[in-house]
Amino acid sequence: MGEAQKGLLSVVEKLKGTTEQEVRIVLLGLDNAGKTTLLKSLASEDVNTITPTQGFNIKSVASHGMKLNVWDIGGQRKIRAFWKKYLENTDLLIYVIDSADKKRFEETGLELSELIDEENLKGVPVLIFANKQDLATASPASEIAEGLNLHTYRDREWQIQACSAVSGEGVQDGMNWICNNIANRKKK
Amino acid sequence: MAEDDSEWVLESIVGFLGSPEWVIPVTDFMENKCTVFDDEEENKLSYTEIHQQYKNLVEKLLENYMQEVGINEQQFLYACTSPFAKSKTLQIVFQPVLATDDFQMFRSLMVQKNMELQLQALRVMKERNGELPECLTHGADVMTELQQQEMKILHQVLQKSKEEYEEEMSFRMLLDEENGSTSSSSSDKPFREKQASTSSQQDSTAKELPESEQDQLQQRATYLRQQRDRLHALKKEQQKSSYNSPPEEAPSSPTEISAEEKKRLQKRKHLAEKLKEEVIKK
Ligand SMILES: Nc1nc2c(ncn2[C@@H]2O[C@H](COP(=O)(O)OP(=O)(O)OP(=O)(O)O)[C@@H](O)[C@H]2O)c(=O)[nH]1
Ligand SMILES: [Mg+2]
Numbered sequence: 091m092g093e094a095q096k097g098l099l100s101v102v103e104k105l106k107g108t109t110e111q112e113v114r115i116v117l118l119g120l121d122n123a124g125k126t127t128l129l130k131s132l133a134s135e136d137v138n139t140i141t142p143t144q145g146f147n148i149k150s151v152a153s154h155g156m157k158l159n160v161w162d163i164g165g166q167r168k169i170r171a172f173w174k175k176y177l178e179n180t181d182l183l184i185y186v187i188d189s190a191d192k193k194r195f196e197e198t199g200l201e202l203s204e205l206i207d208e209e210n211l212k213g214v215p216v217l218i219f220a221n222k223q224d225l226a227t228a229s230p231a232s233e234i235a236e237g238l239n240l241h242t243y244r245d246r247e248w249q250i251q252a253c254s255a256v257s258g259e260g261v262q263d264g265m266n267w268i269c270n271n272i273a274n275r276k277k278k
Numbered sequence: 279m280a281e282d283d284s285e286w287v288l289e290s291i292v293g294f295l296g297s298p299e300w301v302i303p304v305t306d307f308m309e310n311k312c313t314v315f316d317d318e319e320e321n322k323l324s325y326t327e328i329h330q331q332y333k334n335l336v337e338k339l340l341e342n343y344m345q346e347v348g349i350n351e352q353q354f355l356y357a358c359t360s361p362f363a364k365s366k367t368l369q370i371v372f373q374p375v376l377a378t379d380d381f382q383m384f385r386s387l388m389v390q391k392n393m394e395l396q397l398q399a400l401r402v403m404k405e406r407n408g409e410l411p412e413c414l415t416h417g418a419d420v421m422t423e424l425q426q427q428e429m430k431i432l433h434q435v436l437q438k439s440k441e442e443y444e445e446e447m448s449f450r451m452l453l454d455e456e457n458g459s460t461s462s463s464s465s466d467k468p469f470r471e472k473q474a475s476t477s478s479q480q481d482s483t484a485k486e487l488p489e490s491e492q493d494q495l496q497q498r499a500t501y502l503r504q505q506r507d508r509l510h511a512l513k514k515e516q517q518k519s520s521y522n523s524p525p526e527e528a529p530s531s532p533t534e535i536s537a538e539e540k541k542r543l544q545k546r547k548h549l550a551e552k553l554k555e556e557v558i559k560k
Contacts, residue, residue, distance in 0.1 A: 098337050101351070105358045105375065106376060106380075144322075145322040146320070146326075147320055148321065
Protein backbone atom coordinates (compact mmCIF):
# COMPACT_ATOMS: atom_id res chain seq x y z
CA MET A 91 0.00 0.00 0.00
CA GLY A 92 1.13 3.48 -0.78
CA GLU A 93 4.03 2.30 -2.92
CA ALA A 94 2.13 3.07 -6.07
CA GLN A 95 2.54 6.81 -5.77
CA LYS A 96 6.30 6.62 -5.61
CA GLY A 97 6.63 4.81 -8.91
CA LEU A 98 4.98 5.34 -12.21
CA LEU A 99 1.89 7.00 -10.83
CA SER A 100 3.80 9.89 -9.34
CA VAL A 101 4.25 11.01 -12.94
CA VAL A 102 0.56 10.87 -13.76
CA GLU A 103 0.04 14.22 -12.08
CA LYS A 104 1.95 15.74 -14.98
CA LEU A 105 -0.73 14.54 -17.38
CA LYS A 106 -3.28 16.89 -15.92
CA GLY A 107 -4.47 19.66 -18.21
CA THR A 108 -4.76 22.33 -15.56
CA THR A 109 -1.74 24.15 -14.26
CA GLU A 110 -3.43 25.52 -11.15
CA GLN A 111 -1.49 24.84 -7.99
CA GLU A 112 -3.26 22.27 -5.83
CA VAL A 113 -2.79 21.96 -2.10
CA ARG A 114 -3.83 18.98 -0.05
CA ILE A 115 -5.10 19.88 3.41
CA VAL A 116 -6.28 17.32 5.96
CA LEU A 117 -8.74 18.40 8.62
CA LEU A 118 -8.60 16.28 11.80
CA GLY A 119 -9.71 16.46 15.42
CA LEU A 120 -12.00 14.67 17.87
CA ASP A 121 -15.64 14.01 17.06
CA ASN A 122 -17.85 17.03 17.68
CA ALA A 123 -14.91 19.43 17.36
CA GLY A 124 -16.56 21.21 14.44
CA LYS A 125 -14.50 19.97 11.46
CA THR A 126 -17.39 19.49 9.07
CA THR A 127 -18.92 22.78 10.16
CA LEU A 128 -15.62 24.46 9.39
CA LEU A 129 -15.35 22.72 6.03
CA LYS A 130 -18.83 23.77 5.01
CA SER A 131 -18.31 27.32 6.11
CA LEU A 132 -15.10 27.44 4.07
CA ALA A 133 -17.14 26.34 1.07
CA SER A 134 -19.86 28.88 1.96
CA GLU A 135 -22.42 26.14 2.46
CA ASP A 136 -25.22 25.79 4.98
CA VAL A 137 -23.92 24.64 8.39
CA ASN A 138 -27.27 23.83 9.98
CA THR A 139 -27.83 20.30 8.74
CA ILE A 140 -24.54 18.66 9.66
CA THR A 141 -24.51 15.19 11.21
CA PRO A 142 -21.54 13.26 12.66
CA THR A 143 -19.26 12.10 9.87
CA GLN A 144 -19.07 8.34 9.33
CA GLY A 145 -16.59 8.51 6.45
CA PHE A 146 -15.05 11.64 4.99
CA ASN A 147 -15.89 14.79 3.07
CA ILE A 148 -13.86 16.67 0.50
CA LYS A 149 -14.26 20.24 -0.66
CA SER A 150 -12.15 22.21 -3.04
CA VAL A 151 -11.82 25.86 -2.20
CA ALA A 152 -10.16 28.48 -4.37
CA SER A 153 -8.01 30.84 -2.36
CA HIS A 154 -5.05 33.12 -3.15
CA GLY A 155 -4.81 31.67 -6.66
CA MET A 156 -4.52 28.13 -5.35
CA LYS A 157 -6.91 25.22 -5.23
CA LEU A 158 -7.18 23.94 -1.69
CA ASN A 159 -8.45 20.36 -1.54
CA VAL A 160 -9.64 19.97 2.03
CA TRP A 161 -10.26 16.47 3.40
CA ASP A 162 -12.45 16.25 6.51
CA ILE A 163 -12.27 12.81 8.09
CA GLY A 164 -14.69 11.65 10.81
CA GLY A 165 -13.33 12.01 14.35
CA GLN A 166 -15.21 9.29 16.20
CA ARG A 167 -12.88 6.93 18.00
CA LYS A 168 -13.56 4.00 15.68
CA ILE A 169 -12.74 6.15 12.66
CA ARG A 170 -9.49 7.57 14.06
CA ALA A 171 -7.69 4.33 13.19
CA PHE A 172 -8.21 5.25 9.53
CA TRP A 173 -6.70 8.74 9.78
CA LYS A 174 -3.28 7.37 8.86
CA LYS A 175 -4.54 6.40 5.42
CA TYR A 176 -5.20 10.00 4.53
CA LEU A 177 -1.91 11.61 5.49
CA GLU A 178 0.18 10.79 2.46
CA ASN A 179 1.23 13.77 0.32
CA THR A 180 -0.40 16.18 2.74
CA ASP A 181 0.77 19.77 2.45
CA LEU A 182 -0.85 21.00 5.62
CA LEU A 183 -2.71 19.71 8.67
CA ILE A 184 -5.58 21.57 10.28
CA TYR A 185 -6.36 20.27 13.74
CA VAL A 186 -9.68 21.37 15.25
CA ILE A 187 -10.38 21.53 18.98
CA ASP A 188 -13.64 22.21 20.79
CA SER A 189 -12.39 24.92 23.15
CA ALA A 190 -15.33 24.45 25.47
CA ASP A 191 -14.85 20.70 25.95
CA LYS A 192 -12.28 20.86 28.76
CA LYS A 193 -12.94 17.25 29.77
CA ARG A 194 -11.41 16.08 26.55
CA PHE A 195 -8.38 18.35 26.30
CA GLU A 196 -6.13 15.51 27.34
CA GLU A 197 -7.62 13.12 24.81
CA THR A 198 -7.32 15.61 21.98
CA GLY A 199 -3.74 16.41 23.01
CA LEU A 200 -2.83 12.73 22.80
CA GLU A 201 -4.33 12.34 19.36
CA LEU A 202 -2.50 15.41 18.13
CA SER A 203 0.86 14.27 19.46
CA GLU A 204 0.39 10.91 17.76
CA LEU A 205 -0.26 12.65 14.48
CA ILE A 206 2.77 14.86 14.89
CA ASP A 207 4.92 11.73 15.10
CA GLU A 208 3.57 10.29 11.87
CA GLU A 209 6.24 9.87 9.21
CA ASN A 210 3.91 11.20 6.50
CA LEU A 211 3.44 14.45 8.41
CA LYS A 212 7.12 15.08 8.98
CA GLY A 213 7.80 18.79 8.65
CA VAL A 214 4.20 19.47 7.58
CA PRO A 215 2.88 22.77 8.98
CA VAL A 216 0.01 22.59 11.46
CA LEU A 217 -2.77 25.05 12.01
CA ILE A 218 -4.75 24.49 15.19
CA PHE A 219 -8.21 25.98 15.30
CA ALA A 220 -9.36 26.65 18.87
CA ASN A 221 -12.98 26.41 17.77
CA LYS A 222 -16.31 27.35 19.39
CA GLN A 223 -14.98 30.61 20.82
CA ASP A 224 -18.53 31.93 20.67
CA LEU A 225 -19.36 29.77 23.70
CA ALA A 226 -18.95 31.47 27.07
CA THR A 227 -17.21 28.40 28.49
CA ALA A 228 -14.53 28.32 25.79
CA SER A 229 -10.90 28.41 26.94
CA PRO A 230 -8.71 31.05 25.28
CA ALA A 231 -6.36 29.90 22.54
CA SER A 232 -3.26 30.79 24.54
CA GLU A 233 -4.29 28.44 27.33
CA ILE A 234 -4.92 25.62 24.89
CA ALA A 235 -1.56 26.20 23.21
CA GLU A 236 0.13 25.82 26.55
CA GLY A 237 -1.77 22.66 27.41
CA LEU A 238 -0.72 21.15 24.08
CA ASN A 239 2.93 22.13 24.56
CA LEU A 240 2.96 23.69 21.14
CA HIS A 241 6.11 25.62 22.02
CA THR A 242 8.02 22.33 22.05
CA TYR A 243 7.30 21.69 18.34
CA ARG A 244 10.49 21.66 16.33
CA ASP A 245 11.12 21.40 12.60
CA ARG A 246 7.68 22.53 11.56
CA GLU A 247 5.65 25.70 11.36
CA TRP A 248 2.62 25.91 13.57
CA GLN A 249 -0.05 28.39 14.44
CA ILE A 250 -3.03 28.39 16.78
CA GLN A 251 -6.05 30.43 15.78
CA ALA A 252 -9.12 31.16 17.90
CA CYS A 253 -12.29 30.83 15.83
CA SER A 254 -15.95 30.04 15.62
CA ALA A 255 -16.93 27.85 12.70
CA VAL A 256 -20.54 28.85 13.29
CA SER A 257 -20.08 32.62 13.17
CA GLY A 258 -17.06 32.46 10.89
CA GLU A 259 -14.98 34.63 13.18
CA GLY A 260 -11.25 33.89 12.98
CA VAL A 261 -11.64 31.37 10.17
CA GLN A 262 -10.34 33.70 7.48
CA ASP A 263 -7.34 34.65 9.62
CA GLY A 264 -6.44 30.99 9.82
CA MET A 265 -6.82 30.53 6.08
CA ASN A 266 -4.60 33.53 5.42
CA TRP A 267 -1.89 31.99 7.56
CA ILE A 268 -2.22 28.78 5.54
CA CYS A 269 -1.95 30.48 2.18
CA ASN A 270 0.99 32.66 3.17
CA ASN A 271 2.74 29.68 4.63
CA ILE A 272 2.27 27.56 1.53
CA ALA A 273 3.19 30.36 -0.84
CA ASN A 274 6.44 30.82 1.10
CA ARG A 275 7.23 27.13 1.14
CA LYS A 276 6.78 26.72 -2.59
CA LYS A 277 9.07 29.65 -3.29
CA LYS A 278 11.96 27.98 -1.52
CA MET B 279 16.42 12.53 -27.14
CA ALA B 280 13.57 11.45 -24.94
CA GLU B 281 11.61 14.57 -25.89
CA ASP B 282 11.64 13.50 -29.52
CA ASP B 283 10.06 10.25 -28.52
CA SER B 284 7.15 11.82 -26.73
CA GLU B 285 4.85 11.77 -29.73
CA TRP B 286 5.07 8.07 -30.49
CA VAL B 287 5.10 7.24 -26.79
CA LEU B 288 1.89 9.18 -26.32
CA GLU B 289 0.35 7.57 -29.37
CA SER B 290 1.35 4.16 -28.19
CA ILE B 291 -0.14 4.72 -24.74
CA VAL B 292 -3.37 6.10 -26.17
CA GLY B 293 -3.56 2.97 -28.30
CA PHE B 294 -3.04 0.82 -25.25
CA LEU B 295 -5.85 2.63 -23.40
CA GLY B 296 -8.20 1.55 -26.17
CA SER B 297 -7.08 -2.07 -26.29
CA PRO B 298 -8.72 -5.04 -24.56
CA GLU B 299 -5.58 -5.53 -22.48
CA TRP B 300 -6.49 -2.31 -20.72
CA VAL B 301 -10.24 -2.01 -21.21
CA ILE B 302 -11.19 -5.46 -19.94
CA PRO B 303 -9.38 -5.45 -16.58
CA VAL B 304 -10.27 -1.82 -15.89
CA THR B 305 -13.92 -2.31 -16.80
CA ASP B 306 -14.04 -5.50 -14.77
CA PHE B 307 -12.59 -3.71 -11.79
CA MET B 308 -15.08 -0.88 -12.03
CA GLU B 309 -18.04 -3.17 -12.49
CA ASN B 310 -16.94 -5.31 -9.56
CA LYS B 311 -16.44 -2.47 -7.17
CA CYS B 312 -18.88 0.23 -8.24
CA THR B 313 -21.92 -1.05 -6.38
CA VAL B 314 -20.98 0.63 -3.09
CA PHE B 315 -20.58 4.02 -4.77
CA ASP B 316 -23.74 6.04 -4.31
CA ASP B 317 -24.19 9.73 -4.96
CA GLU B 318 -24.38 10.80 -1.31
CA GLU B 319 -22.23 13.79 -0.56
CA GLU B 320 -20.28 12.03 2.17
CA ASN B 321 -17.70 9.46 1.13
CA LYS B 322 -17.50 6.01 2.70
CA LEU B 323 -14.22 4.84 4.18
CA SER B 324 -14.33 1.84 1.84
CA TYR B 325 -13.97 4.15 -1.17
CA THR B 326 -10.41 4.86 -0.15
CA GLU B 327 -9.51 1.18 -0.05
CA ILE B 328 -11.02 0.65 -3.47
CA HIS B 329 -9.20 3.68 -4.84
CA GLN B 330 -5.94 2.23 -3.59
CA GLN B 331 -6.68 -1.09 -5.30
CA TYR B 332 -7.44 0.82 -8.47
CA LYS B 333 -4.11 2.62 -8.30
CA ASN B 334 -2.33 -0.69 -7.92
CA LEU B 335 -4.15 -2.16 -10.89
CA VAL B 336 -3.48 0.80 -13.18
CA GLU B 337 0.15 0.95 -12.22
CA LYS B 338 0.60 -2.74 -12.90
CA LEU B 339 -1.11 -2.50 -16.29
CA LEU B 340 0.91 0.52 -17.39
CA GLU B 341 4.12 -0.97 -16.13
CA ASN B 342 3.57 -4.22 -17.97
CA TYR B 343 2.69 -2.45 -21.15
CA MET B 344 5.65 -0.11 -21.06
CA GLN B 345 7.96 -3.00 -20.43
CA GLU B 346 6.42 -4.92 -23.29
CA VAL B 347 6.90 -2.18 -25.87
CA GLY B 348 10.04 -0.71 -24.36
CA ILE B 349 9.01 2.69 -22.99
CA ASN B 350 11.10 3.79 -20.04
CA GLU B 351 9.98 6.04 -17.20
CA GLN B 352 11.83 9.05 -18.53
CA GLN B 353 10.06 8.73 -21.87
CA PHE B 354 6.77 8.32 -20.07
CA LEU B 355 7.43 11.48 -18.07
CA TYR B 356 8.18 13.49 -21.21
CA ALA B 357 5.07 12.13 -22.90
CA CYS B 358 2.92 13.12 -19.92
CA THR B 359 4.28 16.66 -19.89
CA SER B 360 3.96 17.13 -23.64
CA PRO B 361 1.46 19.84 -24.62
CA PHE B 362 -0.21 17.38 -26.95
CA ALA B 363 -1.30 15.38 -23.90
CA LYS B 364 -3.23 18.41 -22.65
CA SER B 365 -5.68 18.53 -25.55
CA LYS B 366 -9.33 18.14 -24.64
CA THR B 367 -9.70 14.84 -26.46
CA LEU B 368 -6.69 13.26 -24.85
CA GLN B 369 -7.68 14.52 -21.43
CA ILE B 370 -10.87 12.51 -21.79
CA VAL B 371 -8.94 9.46 -22.97
CA PHE B 372 -6.64 9.82 -19.97
CA GLN B 373 -9.45 10.12 -17.45
CA PRO B 374 -9.11 6.57 -16.13
CA VAL B 375 -5.39 7.16 -15.65
CA LEU B 376 -5.84 10.59 -14.11
CA ALA B 377 -8.36 9.07 -11.71
CA THR B 378 -5.47 7.39 -9.90
CA ASP B 379 -4.25 10.82 -8.84
CA ASP B 380 -7.66 12.41 -8.36
CA PHE B 381 -10.01 10.77 -5.89
CA GLN B 382 -12.95 12.93 -6.84
CA MET B 383 -12.61 12.00 -10.48
CA PHE B 384 -12.34 8.34 -9.52
CA ARG B 385 -15.43 8.61 -7.39
CA SER B 386 -17.48 10.18 -10.15
CA LEU B 387 -16.39 7.49 -12.61
CA MET B 388 -17.51 4.83 -10.14
CA VAL B 389 -20.84 6.52 -9.41
CA GLN B 390 -21.44 6.78 -13.13
CA LYS B 391 -20.57 3.12 -13.65
CA ASN B 392 -22.98 2.12 -10.92
CA MET B 393 -25.79 4.03 -12.62
CA GLU B 394 -24.94 2.46 -15.95
CA LEU B 395 -25.16 -1.04 -14.52
CA GLN B 396 -28.50 -0.32 -12.98
CA LEU B 397 -29.82 0.96 -16.26
CA GLN B 398 -28.48 -2.12 -17.97
CA ALA B 399 -30.27 -4.35 -15.50
CA LEU B 400 -33.46 -2.49 -16.31
CA ARG B 401 -32.94 -2.94 -20.00
CA VAL B 402 -32.48 -6.64 -19.57
CA MET B 403 -35.65 -6.70 -17.56
CA LYS B 404 -37.44 -4.79 -20.25
CA GLU B 405 -36.14 -7.14 -22.87
CA ARG B 406 -37.39 -10.17 -20.96
CA ASN B 407 -40.69 -8.68 -20.09
CA GLY B 408 -41.50 -6.57 -23.12
CA GLU B 409 -42.46 -3.67 -20.92
CA LEU B 410 -41.48 -2.58 -17.47
CA PRO B 411 -44.14 -3.47 -14.94
CA GLU B 412 -46.52 -0.79 -13.80
CA CYS B 413 -44.83 -0.32 -10.46
CA LEU B 414 -41.54 0.59 -12.07
CA THR B 415 -43.03 3.25 -14.25
CA HIS B 416 -45.59 4.69 -11.83
CA GLY B 417 -44.71 3.49 -8.36
CA ALA B 418 -48.00 1.85 -7.38
CA ASP B 419 -48.56 0.13 -4.06
CA VAL B 420 -48.36 -3.38 -5.43
CA MET B 421 -44.62 -3.26 -5.13
CA THR B 422 -43.95 -6.49 -3.32
CA GLU B 423 -46.00 -8.72 -5.56
CA LEU B 424 -44.46 -7.29 -8.69
CA GLN B 425 -41.10 -7.28 -7.08
CA GLN B 426 -41.37 -11.01 -6.65
CA GLN B 427 -42.36 -11.36 -10.23
CA GLU B 428 -39.34 -9.38 -11.25
CA MET B 429 -37.14 -11.48 -9.04
CA LYS B 430 -38.28 -14.56 -10.89
CA ILE B 431 -37.46 -12.93 -14.17
CA LEU B 432 -34.04 -11.92 -13.02
CA HIS B 433 -33.45 -15.47 -11.87
CA GLN B 434 -34.36 -16.66 -15.30
CA VAL B 435 -32.06 -14.11 -16.81
CA LEU B 436 -29.27 -15.44 -14.69
CA GLN B 437 -29.93 -19.00 -15.75
CA LYS B 438 -30.30 -18.14 -19.35
CA SER B 439 -27.21 -16.00 -19.28
CA LYS B 440 -25.21 -19.01 -18.30
CA GLU B 441 -26.37 -20.97 -21.33
CA GLU B 442 -25.89 -18.10 -23.65
CA TYR B 443 -22.61 -17.08 -22.20
CA GLU B 444 -20.49 -18.92 -24.74
CA GLU B 445 -22.39 -17.53 -27.64
CA GLU B 446 -22.25 -14.02 -26.32
CA MET B 447 -18.56 -14.16 -25.71
CA SER B 448 -18.04 -14.43 -29.41
CA PHE B 449 -20.46 -11.61 -29.95
CA ARG B 450 -18.39 -9.48 -27.68
CA MET B 451 -15.24 -10.37 -29.51
CA LEU B 452 -16.82 -9.36 -32.75
CA LEU B 453 -17.87 -6.14 -31.15
CA ASP B 454 -14.43 -5.45 -29.80
CA GLU B 455 -12.92 -5.98 -33.17
CA GLU B 456 -15.46 -3.81 -34.86
CA ASN B 457 -14.71 -1.01 -32.46
CA GLY B 458 -11.25 -0.99 -33.93
CA SER B 459 -9.55 -2.17 -30.79
CA THR B 460 -6.47 -4.11 -31.63
CA SER B 461 -7.13 -7.44 -30.04
CA SER B 462 -4.13 -9.60 -30.53
CA SER B 463 -6.18 -12.74 -30.01
CA SER B 464 -8.01 -13.95 -33.04
CA SER B 465 -9.45 -17.15 -31.63
CA ASP B 466 -11.79 -17.60 -28.72
CA LYS B 467 -9.41 -19.54 -26.56
CA PRO B 468 -6.55 -17.16 -25.82
CA PHE B 469 -9.12 -14.45 -25.31
CA ARG B 470 -10.71 -16.31 -22.49
CA GLU B 471 -7.39 -17.24 -21.04
CA LYS B 472 -6.52 -13.60 -20.88
CA GLN B 473 -9.73 -12.93 -19.07
CA ALA B 474 -9.04 -15.60 -16.55
CA SER B 475 -5.65 -14.14 -15.80
CA THR B 476 -7.00 -10.63 -15.25
CA SER B 477 -9.61 -11.83 -12.84
CA SER B 478 -7.07 -13.72 -10.80
CA GLN B 479 -5.09 -10.54 -10.64
CA GLN B 480 -8.07 -8.90 -9.07
CA ASP B 481 -8.33 -11.59 -6.48
CA SER B 482 -4.96 -10.61 -5.19
CA THR B 483 -5.84 -6.93 -4.98
CA ALA B 484 -9.00 -7.74 -3.05
CA LYS B 485 -7.14 -9.85 -0.54
CA GLU B 486 -7.91 -7.59 2.37
CA LEU B 487 -11.64 -8.12 2.18
CA PRO B 488 -13.28 -10.79 4.34
CA GLU B 489 -13.99 -14.05 2.58
CA SER B 490 -17.74 -13.66 2.53
CA GLU B 491 -17.44 -10.27 0.93
CA GLN B 492 -15.00 -11.57 -1.63
CA ASP B 493 -17.40 -14.31 -2.50
CA GLN B 494 -20.11 -11.81 -2.94
CA LEU B 495 -17.92 -9.64 -5.08
CA GLN B 496 -17.03 -12.59 -7.23
CA GLN B 497 -20.66 -13.54 -7.69
CA ARG B 498 -21.54 -9.99 -8.42
CA ALA B 499 -18.75 -9.78 -10.95
CA THR B 500 -19.96 -12.82 -12.77
CA TYR B 501 -23.49 -11.62 -12.73
CA LEU B 502 -22.64 -8.16 -13.94
CA ARG B 503 -20.40 -9.47 -16.64
CA GLN B 504 -23.23 -11.61 -17.86
CA GLN B 505 -25.55 -8.66 -17.83
CA ARG B 506 -23.09 -6.65 -19.82
CA ASP B 507 -22.62 -9.42 -22.33
CA ARG B 508 -26.34 -9.75 -22.71
CA LEU B 509 -26.58 -6.06 -23.36
CA HIS B 510 -23.86 -6.17 -25.96
CA ALA B 511 -25.61 -9.00 -27.68
CA LEU B 512 -28.86 -7.13 -27.49
CA LYS B 513 -27.34 -4.01 -28.99
CA LYS B 514 -25.82 -6.10 -31.71
CA GLU B 515 -29.20 -7.62 -32.42
CA GLN B 516 -30.84 -4.24 -32.59
CA GLN B 517 -28.18 -2.90 -34.89
CA LYS B 518 -28.79 -5.79 -37.23
CA SER B 519 -32.54 -5.50 -37.22
CA SER B 520 -32.50 -1.75 -37.70
CA TYR B 521 -31.25 -2.31 -41.23
CA ASN B 522 -34.40 -4.18 -42.11
CA SER B 523 -37.09 -2.74 -39.91
CA PRO B 524 -37.18 -0.04 -37.27
CA PRO B 525 -36.62 -1.42 -33.75
CA GLU B 526 -39.86 -1.97 -31.88
CA GLU B 527 -38.63 -0.05 -28.89
CA ALA B 528 -35.43 1.84 -28.77
CA PRO B 529 -33.73 1.54 -25.41
CA SER B 530 -34.09 4.79 -23.55
CA SER B 531 -30.77 6.52 -23.42
CA PRO B 532 -30.01 8.54 -20.31
CA THR B 533 -29.04 11.55 -22.38
CA GLU B 534 -32.35 12.01 -24.12
CA ILE B 535 -34.96 11.95 -21.39
CA SER B 536 -37.23 14.56 -19.98
CA ALA B 537 -37.34 15.60 -16.34
CA GLU B 538 -40.54 13.59 -15.91
CA GLU B 539 -38.91 10.49 -17.26
CA LYS B 540 -35.89 11.14 -15.10
CA LYS B 541 -37.95 11.03 -11.94
CA ARG B 542 -39.43 7.74 -12.99
CA LEU B 543 -36.02 6.43 -13.85
CA GLN B 544 -34.86 7.34 -10.38
CA LYS B 545 -37.62 5.19 -8.95
CA ARG B 546 -36.75 2.31 -11.20
CA LYS B 547 -33.14 2.72 -10.34
CA HIS B 548 -33.80 2.17 -6.67
CA LEU B 549 -35.93 -0.86 -7.26
CA ALA B 550 -33.45 -2.32 -9.67
CA GLU B 551 -30.76 -1.87 -7.07
CA LYS B 552 -32.83 -3.73 -4.51
CA LEU B 553 -33.55 -6.53 -6.93
CA LYS B 554 -29.95 -6.82 -7.89
CA GLU B 555 -28.91 -7.01 -4.27
CA GLU B 556 -31.39 -9.72 -3.45
CA VAL B 557 -30.70 -11.84 -6.45
CA ILE B 558 -26.99 -11.66 -5.98
CA LYS B 559 -27.06 -12.49 -2.31
CA LYS B 560 -28.61 -15.86 -3.07
N1 LIG C 1 -21.32 26.96 19.36
C1 LIG C 1 -20.63 26.40 18.37
N2 LIG C 1 -20.95 25.18 17.93
C2 LIG C 1 -20.23 24.65 16.94
C3 LIG C 1 -19.16 25.34 16.34
N3 LIG C 1 -18.64 24.55 15.37
C4 LIG C 1 -19.36 23.42 15.36
N4 LIG C 1 -20.32 23.47 16.30
C5 LIG C 1 -21.30 22.43 16.60
O1 LIG C 1 -20.65 21.30 17.07
C6 LIG C 1 -21.32 20.12 16.65
C7 LIG C 1 -20.38 19.19 15.93
O2 LIG C 1 -19.95 19.77 14.72
P1 LIG C 1 -19.39 18.91 13.50
O3 LIG C 1 -18.95 19.89 12.48
O4 LIG C 1 -20.35 17.87 13.12
O5 LIG C 1 -18.17 18.21 14.22
P2 LIG C 1 -17.11 17.20 13.57
O6 LIG C 1 -15.77 17.59 14.09
O7 LIG C 1 -17.28 17.19 12.11
O8 LIG C 1 -17.55 15.81 14.20
P3 LIG C 1 -17.34 14.34 13.57
O9 LIG C 1 -17.88 14.37 12.20
O10 LIG C 1 -18.07 13.41 14.45
O11 LIG C 1 -15.86 14.09 13.61
C8 LIG C 1 -22.47 20.59 15.76
O12 LIG C 1 -23.64 20.61 16.50
C9 LIG C 1 -22.06 21.99 15.37
O13 LIG C 1 -23.15 22.83 15.12
C10 LIG C 1 -18.84 26.64 16.83
O14 LIG C 1 -17.92 27.32 16.40
N5 LIG C 1 -19.60 27.12 17.85
MG1 LIG D 1 -17.77 15.71 10.73
